[in-house]
Amino acid sequence: MQLKKIINDPVYGFITIDDVLVFKIIAHPFYQRLRRINQMAMAHLVYPGAVHTRLHHSLGAYHLMCNALGELRNKGVDITKEEEQGAKVAILLHDIGHGPFSHALENVLIEGMHHEAISLLLMNELNKQYNGQLQMAIDIFTNVYPKKYLYQLISGQLDVDRMDYLTRDSFFSGVSEGVIGYDRIIKMLTVHEGELMVEEKGIYSIEKFLVARRLMYWQVYLHKTVLCAEQMLQRIIKRAKYIKAFTKTPLNKFINEPIDNVTLQEFCQLDDYDVVSAIKEWSTHEDKVLSILCEGIVNRHLFKIKYFGQPVDEKLVNEKRDAVMQQLNISVADAGWLVFTGEAASNTYNFDNEHIHILFKDGSVKDISEVDNALINENMKSKVKKYYICYSR
Amino acid sequence: MQLKKIINDPVYGFITIDDVLVFKIIAHPFYQRLRRINQMAMAHLVYPGAVHTRLHHSLGAYHLMCNALGELRNKGVDITKEEEQGAKVAILLHDIGHGPFSHALENVLIEGMHHEAISLLLMNELNKQYNGQLQMAIDIFTNVYPKKYLYQLISGQLDVDRMDYLTRDSFFSGVSEGVIGYDRIIKMLTVHEGELMVEEKGIYSIEKFLVARRLMYWQVYLHKTVLCAEQMLQRIIKRAKYIKAFTKTPLNKFINEPIDNVTLQEFCQLDDYDVVSAIKEWSTHEDKVLSILCEGIVNRHLFKIKYFGQPVDEKLVNEKRDAVMQQLNISVADAGWLVFTGEAASNTYNFDNEHIHILFKDGSVKDISEVDNALINENMKSKVKKYYICYSR
Amino acid sequence: MQLKKIINDPVYGFITIDDVLVFKIIAHPFYQRLRRINQMAMAHLVYPGAVHTRLHHSLGAYHLMCNALGELRNKGVDITKEEEQGAKVAILLHDIGHGPFSHALENVLIEGMHHEAISLLLMNELNKQYNGQLQMAIDIFTNVYPKKYLYQLISGQLDVDRMDYLTRDSFFSGVSEGVIGYDRIIKMLTVHEGELMVEEKGIYSIEKFLVARRLMYWQVYLHKTVLCAEQMLQRIIKRAKYIKAFTKTPLNKFINEPIDNVTLQEFCQLDDYDVVSAIKEWSTHEDKVLSILCEGIVNRHLFKIKYFGQPVDEKLVNEKRDAVMQQLNISVADAGWLVFTGEAASNTYNFDNEHIHILFKDGSVKDISEVDNALINENMKSKVKKYYICYSR
């Protein structure tokens, strides 16, 4: 086995792999499947460059983890070889449980299950295959390992996952304003009383990071056309389940059988390609609702969508629904699949959750929302919400 | 219809669309299909970022065409509104005839037919649908239009197609050395006696462009692992045809019926997703050759490949073939599918073809290979060839 | 005279000049002087790349003005050829009145005079030399021209000056987080009732722009080491005036004669080179205060600086001052030159001034601080202030 491998990455230049276990995991079919899962689901319908994969993102997050651990060590934080490997493996696998189109179909394809839970199942499976070598990674990933900062690097408001996806999504979508100073932030990381913190002089970089994230949410992830396409995608799966639509693809079992019948192995063979193939198949399905939704995705004939500051006026919904009923000669129930409302929400900083802590030179610690002249303040406690209506044209 | 649309592109910043016909073509299912065709086939197995699509590339080439036409006009070249639209439409559609995995499966899936020929069929079809509005584009594309430089912008050694794909492939693969000065080259373009030329002061940019292309060929397009994967991909299709392997996907007709049975409409529904789905299906096929090839692509268990300066020694081939026969208990003929040789070739500059002409201030014209102290000289007349062997491990 | 010139710019690629009057102004000694004035004064002592010039910045702002005017015209705003030229010339000359080290010595070298006032004097002088051709530029610059949006493009919270300097300073200093989406912002500009506004969908880009500016202030412009060096620079000039220090350089007249004696012509011959030469000369001056300050700048032996959230404790000041008195054997008054306090202030958005207006699709107009879920809100009405002490080590 080669001892060192360099991977070209347009974002970071080169990503270096030099750990045998990491090699093996990357070469494993579980991991290679991530090549066939788009990182940004339907965002490429608006941002044509946004076609990078979950595999690429997890490699990127792995790279940032290597940098972050190196930086912390330089600052005197004691990190053992085992912990280093554990943290690297954990971040590499943090998204391994994602199914086709990741977030866009989460809880839709596999109801009632978050990708983290499946990631854990797969990590346990790999742990068996590799004779317990992943135990440390699992302990860190599940936050039972005593050094909490390792968990925080993987899952928190300032983890390397978030740093990579903001950087990478901004890069591939071409939304240059989403750029964050990941390298500066990493250089500002430190550990204080076992927790991950940011040095005082990193405050502005953190504010900038949170605002870039806010921008990416509204400009990209919740861009109205992207949201519309992803809502259509969800309805395709839901409708197919509802009418028990058959497909020749492996997706069929996920549509037409109880989810408990599906094995982990079968899950691991499913990816975007199966879903897209099924959508192409269904685009001429006899069920009008299903075929309209599918044809819309295949040919980018997307529904019309409008955003509002308040819940959508019922009158408008009824008006659009009536129009669709008449135009397509379908029932009011079916029209409800083609004219629907919802809300999109995002917050700039989560005040309730894993906080971002600033460590001052005098040893004191403050939440980023509590520093002097904080940009991120109480005013932002409530989520920003937008209400939308989508309807078939 | 919206009169102006801006598309974010990580490579050029923004691409502007402001022509109604161009809008319609982009929105057409023929064009949207290019979203599902990877620009670089299997290159992403080595360069994980290289997952951009044919749609993105043709939008990019369109953008450069807009710039080039604008530049020429500024220099006093008379270009009518119709010619402008024709050239833009022609470049937008130059790759419309590409099938799944474009070059990698060209002549394999649809034997005996180049993508340009299919592009022309599709352009004619669109011309019908749009009442002859594409006639100018077709005349330019087929080089029957008198202003030859318009054709040269689309198809030549210095066309906007090439400029975009080198720039874009280098960008997404992260091979920054492949970067060319497309903007400077475009500013140096001029028309002399009806032909596209480059101003004298652009000589070094052109040399640089040719060397960047040379590098991209050997470092990326013909990278041994990429080449190996694409050879495996070709053999999958050939083997499937040979053993008449069934697949539930729409690819089946292309595999199991004479190509003449396939309609243009059916071709237009085929894309990478069908091929990948078939490969996944066949990865457990009972034919060992087919399943080994398919499993290799799905899980990135690629064959071993070695490059040589001379044709591969027969002894080595036999030795590897024998090993595979024994290991898999298959016939010598079947082993030939899993152990094979070939040659990869590329030239830095094509001395026989459409030349790159330099226009000097004194009005004289020289081929780029004939300027004083030319970097590109007779020494490079013959193609660079490398010979390879691939074999199942 | 050449009709078109292309200038390479690492920030924007190419800057195109195609107006005869603009050519002449750029070639004028008044303008060429800006080559010898550093855009960021002493920031290069911390960010070694930050050595770009005022000339480069004004060319950049000119480039953005060209883009902005083109964009507005595309949107149907009627802009005459004369207005276009006027706006371009005005932005090109907006900083022509800057003296050596621009802001860092503003009001110090030429007391009681802002650079805009001198810019106007010089524009009037050029207007004479060019037979009134600059009148439109002057009318726009002084905001007497009726189309107010032209003035707002030059001087406002969202003018092309600001867009260029943030972009350029961030680029050259290497503080990538300061990057703004200048191209997207420009595409979002519009004119409504004669005023410059931003379209609704540009809100997040504007927020991001304001936060990037906030970051640039605290991370770069008011970086404590930069601020310290610039304070030392100011004190050098003030001390030299105070003790009537002679210098062989042309700076002498500015130091030792009433400012009224200085002619505009003499001002136009002064630049950073004279000031640095004088500082080098004075670094061995017999006046200890002057020579310590000068040697500090020449050899980057900067004073110690500390930032505080509240005004600096008098005790600390006295302590440091006593130490310096003893160490250098100087009077308390002289020690005051080497130990001093001050405050640095910056606001994220100026609520009192030229506002940034958002134009909504329904035709309504709101201040950026008053949109739904505004990031920029009342909480930020007061300036952020930091207090500092600097002292000779």
Add this chain to the structure above:
Amino acid sequence: MQLKKIINDPVYGFITIDDVLVFKIIAHPFYQRLRRINQMAMAHLVYPGAVHTRLHHSLGAYHLMCNALGELRNKGVDITKEEEQGAKVAILLHDIGHGPFSHALENVLIEGMHHEAISLLLMNELNKQYNGQLQMAIDIFTNVYPKKYLYQLISGQLDVDRMDYLTRDSFFSGVSEGVIGYDRIIKMLTVHEGELMVEEKGIYSIEKFLVARRLMYWQVYLHKTVLCAEQMLQRIIKRAKYIKAFTKTPLNKFINEPIDNVTLQEFCQLDDYDVVSAIKEWSTHEDKVLSILCEGIVNRHLFKIKYFGQPVDEKLVNEKRDAVMQQLNISVADAGWLVFTGEAASNTYNFDNEHIHILFKDGSVKDISEVDNALINENMKSKVKKYYICYSR
């Protein structure tokens, strides 16, 4: 003393300093002087961004040295702590002997002395000040240290000096085509039998590097306007010496006394600022030749320059000289200062000198010009030469 310092660099992101001796050297006035020496002399008159300093370049080369040493160590090359420090210090100081405007005035201001010789003098001086701590650096720099590859990293056709200046000059001038793959090249470096070599798979990167260098020479370093300005600059110094022109600046001693009178200390106080101040002073000198040359530089009123493939026709020279004599009423000898010819030469690869060696997998070694299908071949043995005439307008 701080143990680790991070410097922002727009080219590489961050440069890390973590060696006490390196800290001290950077803080030394000898080194700080490099802040006041422009890396690219007069190139900024064409490329306004090209105003970066020698200090910035040597920091950059130091950064690449750190990377290269790290890479070689990873490959098992044994490099001691002392050798590492020595190589770093040597590259940091390799340009310390440059005088004002570096190459442009080399051998003109200090006749008969190359900057490397002065660098060595200064390194010896620093070695005294730091009690012999620079001995290793000096041994490496003078190529007496047995591990020859350390010297080759500093001075050869593929040293980190060259890699940094091509990368940096291309970055700041905005000539993006000059970009080289410095990071890939460094990853391909290896040591074989004590010599620095490049691994086989780096061949295309090396070719690309040489072609980028070729482009940078003709497009930037020997750009006709840049060359003209630098020729004017040289003639200013020569003319000033010839007519014994007085200047109030410290340059006076260098102009009006034998060079042997100048002490090393005095040399170390001279920089671009003195030369520019003198030029400004002389721009109204009574000697017409001197004042014309000086005014030309100050106000960018550059001479006209033309390039030819052959030596300039004597007729043309005489014609231009006569015109200048008449126009300015000066002697033929004086006119010779304002109308002059010369030649500019550059080679793509130096066949006689320090070669670039490629190490093949089979252990064989070839010169880059001797590999199969070499781009760099015998055809390029002779230098590319261009002949020019410059004349006052």
